[in-house]
Amino acid sequence: MALYTQGVQDIIPVEELETKVLKSVLENRPLKIKLGLDPSAPDVHLGHTVVLKKLRQFQDNGHIIQLLIGDFTGKIGDPTGKSVARKALTDEEVKHNAETYFKQFGKVMNMEKVELYYNSEWLSKLNFEDVIQLAGKITVARLMERDDFEERIALGKPISLHEFFYPLMQGYDSVVLECDIELGGTDQHFNILMGRHFQEKFGKEKQVAMLMPLLEGLDGVEKMSKSKKNYIGIDENPQEMYGKAMSIPDELMNKYFELVTDFTFDQIEAIKKEINSNELHPRDAKMLLGKTIVTMYHGTAAAEKAEQQFISVFQKGAVPDEITVVEWKGKLEIPVLELLVDINLLSSKSEARRMIENKGVKINGEKIEDTGLLVPITEGLVVQIGKRKFVKIKM
Numbered sequence: 082m083a084l085y086t087q088g089v090q091d092i093i094p095v096e097e098l099e100t101k102v103l104k105s106v107l108e109n110r111p112l113k114i115k116l117g118l119d120p121s122a123p124d125v126h127l128g129h130t131v132v133l134k135k136l137r138q139f140q141d142n143g144h145i146i147q148l149l150i151g152d153f154t155g156k157i158g159d160p161t162g163k164s165v166a167r168k169a170l171t172d173e174e175v176k177h178n179a180e181t182y183f184k185q186f187g188k189v190m191n192m193e194k195v196e197l198y199y200n201s202e203w204l205s206k207l208n209f210e211d212v213i214q215l216a217g218k219i220t221v222a223r224l225m226e227r228d229d230f231e232e233r234i235a236l237g238k239p240i241s242l243h244e245f246f247y248p249l250m251q252g253y254d255s256v257v258l259e260c261d262i263e264l265g266g267t268d269q270h271f272n273i274l275m276g277r278h279f280q281e282k283f284g285k286e287k288q289v290a291m292l293m294p295l296l297e298g299l300d301g302v303e304k305m306s307k308s309k310k311n312y313i314g315i316d317e318n319p320q321e322m323y324g325k326a327m328s329i330p331d332e333l334m335n336k337y338f339e340l341v342t343d344f345t346f347d348q349i350e351a352i353k354k355e356i357n358s359n360e361l362h363p364r365d366a367k368m369l370l371g372k373t374i375v376t377m378y379h380g381t382a383a384a385e386k387a388e389q390q391f392i393s394v395f396q397k398g399a400v401p402d403e404i405t406v407v408e409w410k411g412k413l414e415i416p417v418l419e420l421l422v423d424i425n426l427l428s429s430k431s432e433a434r435r436m437i438e439n440k441g442v443k444i445n446g447e448k449i450e451d452t453g454l455l456v457p458i459t460e461g462l463v464v465q466i467g468k469r470k471f472v473k474i475k476m
Contacts, residue, residue, distance in 0.1 A: 115260035120178035125185040126312040128305030153201040252279035301330035323387035326371030
């Protein structure tokens with residue numbers, strides 16, 4: 082129970098989890114642990130691994146992991162946290178995104194021991210009478226408890242009738258799979274409780290809801306998200322992954338060690354104690370975290386190399402050994418704003434101007450402060466943006 086509850090934000094209800102675990106041990110019967118996936122965003126980052134790591138803990142103890150791809154519900158789109166209805170996905174998009182998930186999940190879990198389901202297997206077979214009967218098992222008032230629905234009504238934004246059916250379908254998934262526990266982020270609170278509701282209505286044992294905290298991204302404020310550009314992707318190269326880890330805010334160190342590393346329960350508690358007592362310096366804690374994360378997804382050798390490059394580049398001011406090379410076929414002298422855009426370091430001249438004004442641009446190690454500078458293009462010219470972006474010119 083200490084292992085299963087570590088890092089969990091909410092368990093509904095915790096007494097039922099204890100009972101299920103106890104019965105599982107006494108009866109030598111594995112529990113069924115469900116995770117539903119909306120295959121609309123297949124790029125997995127550390128925020129996603131918070132739930133995957135918890136699944137792996139159950140898996141390591143012999144329990145059954147049920148990965149459910151919402152290929153049917155994905156065509157409708159989960160309204161959770163959305164101020165407008167989501168764009169429906171095509172069959173091809175769902176299939177492609179699901180395959181991408183599986184490949185990346187294999188870095189966290191043993192995918193050979195996972196039961197895989199697509200909810201179109203049963204939802205597509207329901208006739209209209211079945212749907213009406215399903216809808217009759219829940220009240221409109223209960224559905225209106227969703228924060229996002231309340232918000233949209235308050236703002237006068239439309240809600241289509243089909244969006245009310247998303248939580249119904251997710252709840253029915255739990256009825257079909259007869260799962261004991263469903264995992265998800267805290268933003269899935271309403272949807273996961275629908276599983277308990279419908280299992281009870283169909284006369285089945287109710288699942289326990291285990292809600293994992295949402296991991297804040299590198300900005301320390303918003304939840305980790307690719308769209309917010311505050312993420313660490315598990316497919317990113319070792320140097321980028323390590324460098325990003327070093328920019329995690331100090332106050333999030335405990336949370337990251339607990340939620341995304343593969344340290345044992347006792348090791349995590351010891352690290353947190355050292356951080357809280359200032360025995361472990363924040364910089365050293367981040368270096369340990371960065372090295373651990375890179376090791377998990379790229380191996381020990383890659384982690385050692387990433388750490389040495391970080392020390393060389395960011396602590397000693399050197400240029401990294403591995404650097405993007407751009408073949409130059411343009412003018413031999415060019416305004417600096419054009420150069421930064423032409424070599425794809427920045428997307429626009431206005432963005433380039435802001436970066437120079439904020440002292441974030443270097444050429445051959447020299448900080449650039451003149452936005453009107455004409456840059457002579459020479460073989461081996463190194464252009465740097467911020468701390469991690471480098472480009473070398475090849476004539």
